Amino acid sequence: MRARFEKMWKDREAKGAQTKTRQTCITDAKLKGDAFVEDEPNCTKTVFKSSSKELNVRVQCASEEGTRISTYHIQAQSSDQVKGAVRIENSGGGRTLDIANDFTAKWAGTACGDVK
Numbered sequence: 001m002r003a004r005f006e007k008m009w010k011d012r013e014a015k016g017a018q019t020k021t022r023q024t025c026i027t028d029a030k031l032k033g034d035a036f037v038e039d040e041p042n043c044t045k046t047v048f049k050s051s052s053k054e055l056n057v058r059v060q061c062a063s064e065e066g067t068r069i070s071t072y073h074i075q076a077q078s079s080d081q082v083k084g085a086v087r088i089e090n091s092g093g094g095r096t097l098d099i100a101n102d103f104t105a106k107w108a109g110t111a112c113g114d115v116k
Helices: 002-015 028-032
Strands: 043-050 054-063 066-078 081-092 095-106
Touching: none
Parallel strands: none
Antiparallel strands: 043 054, 054 066, 066 081, 081 095
């Protein structure tokens, strides 16, 4: 199974950076919690900064397979746009896989409709 994942990641890496668009509904309740970083079992979350304009969080998880350290840096650019960076380091079995994801998000409307 690990070999299959490694091949998948190598194939993606060979394609280079790609842009994907998706819609997500973020409600008031999600914003009052952690809309961007969910709690996970066997993980420790450390919030370094949380304000109306910026969120910096580190999540460290441990399992039998190894460890995962994720860092999130999210900044409000304006009242309707945010940008962020997510960095993930997976270690286990003597190997490390690093993942980098940069994103931008914007307010799309007052109602979510069918978007979950």
